Amino acid sequence: MPALDDLAGLRTPALVVDFDVVTSNMERMGSLLAQRDIALRPHVKTHKSPDLARLQLGHGAAGVTVATVAEASVFAAHGFEDIFVAYPVWADAETARLVRPILDTARLAVGVDSEASLGAWLDRLPDVRGRLDLMIEIDCGQHRTGVSPDAVVSLARACHEAGFAPRGVFTHGGHCYGGPGLVAGAAADEVRALADTKDRLGAAGLACEVVSAGSTPTVGRSGTGAVTEERPGVYVFNDRQQLILGSCTDEQIGAVVVTRVVSTSVADQFVVDAGSKALSSDSPPWVDGFGLVTEAGGASVTRLSEEHGVVECPGVSRPAVGDLVSIVPNHICSVVNLFAEMVVVQSGAVVDRWPVAARRA
Amino acid sequence: MPALDDLAGLRTPALVVDFDVVTSNMERMGSLLAQRDIALRPHVKTHKSPDLARLQLGHGAAGVTVATVAEASVFAAHGFEDIFVAYPVWADAETARLVRPILDTARLAVGVDSEASLGAWLDRLPDVRGRLDLMIEIDCGQHRTGVSPDAVVSLARACHEAGFAPRGVFTHGGHCYGGPGLVAGAAADEVRALADTKDRLGAAGLACEVVSAGSTPTVGRSGTGAVTEERPGVYVFNDRQQLILGSCTDEQIGAVVVTRVVSTSVADQFVVDAGSKALSSDSPPWVDGFGLVTEAGGASVTRLSEEHGVVECPGVSRPAVGDLVSIVPNHICSVVNLFAEMVVVQSGAVVDRWPVAARRA
Numbered sequence: 001m002p003a004l005d006d007l008a009g010l011r012t013p014a015l016v017v018d019f020d021v022v023t024s025n026m027e028r029m030g031s032l033l034a035q036r037d038i039a040l041r042p043h044v045k046t047h048k049s050p051d052l053a054r055l056q057l058g059h060g061a062a063g064v065t066v067a068t069v070a071e072a073s074v075f076a077a078h079g080f081e082d083i084f085v086a087y088p089v090w091a092d093a094e095t096a097r098l099v100r101p102i103l104d105t106a107r108l109a110v111g112v113d114s115e116a117s118l119g120a121w122l123d124r125l126p127d128v129r130g131r132l133d134l135m136i137e138i139d140c141g142q143h144r145t146g147v148s149p150d151a152v153v154s155l156a157r158a159c160h161e162a163g164f165a166p167r168g169v170f171t172h173g174g175h176c177y178g179g180p181g182l183v184a185g186a187a188a189d190e191v192r193a194l195a196d197t198k199d200r201l202g203a204a205g206l207a208c209e210v211v212s213a214g215s216t217p218t219v220g221r222s223g224t225g226a227v228t229e230e231r232p233g234v235y236v237f238n239d240r241q242q243l244i245l246g247s248c249t250d251e252q253i254g255a256v257v258v259t260r261v262v263s264t265s266v267a268d269q270f271v272v273d274a275g276s277k278a279l280s281s282d283s284p285p286w287v288d289g290f291g292l293v294t295e296a297g298g299a300s301v302t303r304l305s306e307e308h309g310v311v312e313c314p315g316v317s318r319p320a321v322g323d324l325v326s327i328v329p330n331h332i333c334s335v336v337n338l339f340a341e342m343v344v345v346q347s348g349a350v351v352d353r354w355p356v357a358a359r360r361a
Numbered sequence: 362m363p364a365l366d367d368l369a370g371l372r373t374p375a376l377v378v379d380f381d382v383v384t385s386n387m388e389r390m391g392s393l394l395a396q397r398d399i400a401l402r403p404h405v406k407t408h409k410s411p412d413l414a415r416l417q418l419g420h421g422a423a424g425v426t427v428a429t430v431a432e433a434s435v436f437a438a439h440g441f442e443d444i445f446v447a448y449p450v451w452a453d454a455e456t457a458r459l460v461r462p463i464l465d466t467a468r469l470a471v472g473v474d475s476e477a478s479l480g481a482w483l484d485r486l487p488d489v490r491g492r493l494d495l496m497i498e499i500d501c502g503q504h505r506t507g508v509s510p511d512a513v514v515s516l517a518r519a520c521h522e523a524g525f526a527p528r529g530v531f532t533h534g535g536h537c538y539g540g541p542g543l544v545a546g547a548a549a550d551e552v553r554a555l556a557d558t559k560d561r562l563g564a565a566g567l568a569c570e571v572v573s574a575g576s577t578p579t580v581g582r583s584g585t586g587a588v589t590e591e592r593p594g595v596y597v598f599n600d601r602q603q604l605i606l607g608s609c610t611d612e613q614i615g616a617v618v619v620t621r622v623v624s625t626s627v628a629d630q631f632v633v634d635a636g637s638k639a640l641s642s643d644s645p646p647w648v649d650g651f652g653l654v655t656e657a658g659g660a661s662v663t664r665l666s667e668e669h670g671v672v673e674c675p676g677v678s679r680p681a682v683g684d685l686v687s688i689v690p691n692h693i694c695s696v697v698n699l700f701a702e703m704v705v706v707q708s709g710a711v712v713d714r715w716p717v718a719a720r721r722a
Contacts, residue, residue: 068634087668116681145623262478266506280637280641281642307429322477333667338698339721360700
């Protein structure tokens with residue numbers, strides 16, 4: 001990250017992205033998966049930025065993953081031609097309005113995890129059969145969405161009967177975010193559930209072209225077995241959660257919130273202008289506070305109001321009112337969605353601004 | 362709130378505002394403060410909506426309170442003529458760029474809690490002396506920002522010497538949000554600190570025209586003493602925190618997130634399409650989960666991903682995939698900032714859409 005002196009003219013709080021770090025993170029992930037002959041389909045919910053996703057395509061990505069049809073619509077409008085909505089999408093009126101134009105210019109896949117939601121696609125968009133790819137979601141242990149491997153053959157057959165031949169299966173070992181000790185187990189769960197699923201589909205004579213896994217913590221651990229594709233998202237920026245989970249080093253942090261000290265009126269603390277509307281309130285039980293302050297001896301943001309971040313730092317030399325400090329957010333995906341743009345810096349200077357184009361409308 | 366059947370065509374998740382409830386909440390607050398001869402200056406960070414703030418002016422509000430100069434700029438551009446930034450604003454380049462145009466059309470006040478930040482105003486915007494109102498922030502017990510009452514005379518004198526005569530003082534008994542048992546004490550702290558402050562200024566021969574307090578939990582408790590103005594924000598919508606703190610009834614909830622069930626693939630739970638990017642992760646220790654589901658026996662949103670809300674509801678009849686449910690957010694201010702617009706309903710029909718015009722840019 002550049003010296004804060006170079007950023008003195010910024011409106012604060014600002015979401016600042018280091019171009020060189022982000023590029024390096026993209027290169028490393030591209031190499032890792034290329035070596036294993038696994039396709040990289042980065043999850044762009046992390047940054048919601050077509051500018052950044054284009055760079056990812058230049059660093060080995062075969063397409064993009066999104067979380068909502070609205071995000072897919074934005075990326076398709078920006079020229080992206082291979083998009084996977086890794087979510088059990090319900091085909092409502094808004095979905096119908098958005099999906100048909102996307103299919104005019106892009107290959108589109110959506111997740112499905114029930115015959116009920118398959119039925120909604122059939123009811124509302126029967127015309128997209130043969131053009132829309134369905135991906136069956138598998139629950140590998142997060143217990144959020146997805147069917148268990150022993151239910152996949154039944155759902156795949158229903159898809160075939162409805163004329164929506166599924167292209168493959170996907171899972172997310174999101175239980176790795178339960179804490180630092182759970183990553184290896186969650187990665188193994190992903191591989192085991194997907195291999196089991198593929199075996200079951202094969203035994204039933206059903207094709208399964210794509211076997212998709214992934215998260216930033218688990219991505220390096222999928223082996224060279226059943227998995228054909230990985231969908232990490234956070235790796236492009238990293239964040240404090242990834243530091244604690246061991247997914248990255250300090251030098252691989254590619255995005256921070258630059259914020260100004262606005263008050264030191266209470267002893268042993270300072271207050272910055274980044275609150276919950278800039279840092280989000282994301283703070284899992286295994287993370288202390290709401291962000292890591294890089295300038296105050298590694299202090300955490302102790303508590304948040306909407307536009308105030310309070311940093312308690314007894315015994316540490318405090319910055320002065322008016323100073324800039326930078327904060328490594330706990331969870332960068334939530335933070336990006338709170339800003340309209342990212343300020344891109346390189347070699348100590350602002351070189352670009354990237355709109356968060358797929359921010360919720 | 363209208364029947365969810367009437368909202369079937371909505372894009373989900375949607376932030377839905379009940380016009381009649383909001384109007385009733387505004388009327389009640391207007392009457393309460395008019396009876397006590399206390400000015401109402403609602404905090405519009407809650408809704409960031411000029412449409413809604415105009416209705417507040419029609420229901421007794423004397424002006425608006427905002428949290429940032431950027432919000433002040435949006436409201437001034439929409440014709441608001443009396444704006445208070447209840448925040449210790451640091452006069453940086455962006456502040457200078459925004460403040461002068463605001464002063465062309467509006468009366469503007471900003472908070473100050475240190476001689477350092479006073480000095481920044483003097484350095485960067487000496488030309489606004491005599492036009493910009495300063496309000497000295499008092500710490501009444503939240504211990505976030507603000508000076509203690511025994512430091513107010515010194516800061517007020519420095520303001521006078523700098524040519525920025527302060528118009529008054531303000532405090533926020535935000536420690537009332539520490540839990541249900543703390544509201545009465547925080548309200549008493551507000552009144553005590555402000556009365557003490559006013560006495561000290563009076564003894565020093567310094568004027569103090571405005572004595573401003575307030576939050577939705579404490580607003581009814583300020584008595585008829587020193588306080589001349591209150592700044593509640595959440596009351597216009599209310600939320601789950603206010604329900605638990607006793608500030609409102611179920612019938613006074615004026616905003617919910619309407620969301621769709623997208624998965625029931627895991628037993629004893631259902632998953633909706635409102636995650637942390639719609640509900641925020643705000644959840645103080647005295648609140649269970651991340652929102653109150655009004656259709657599933659009063660279940661809470663148990664855990665959040667960015668676009669998933671998981672509602673564990675063992676023993677309760679689950680809604681079906683595709684159904685709409687509505688959620689009372691824990692903290693409505695954070696939720697509003699996650700949406701670009703509010704859907705306004707009345708008598709079961711959508712009657713308007715209000716942009717969240719002052720959402721962070």
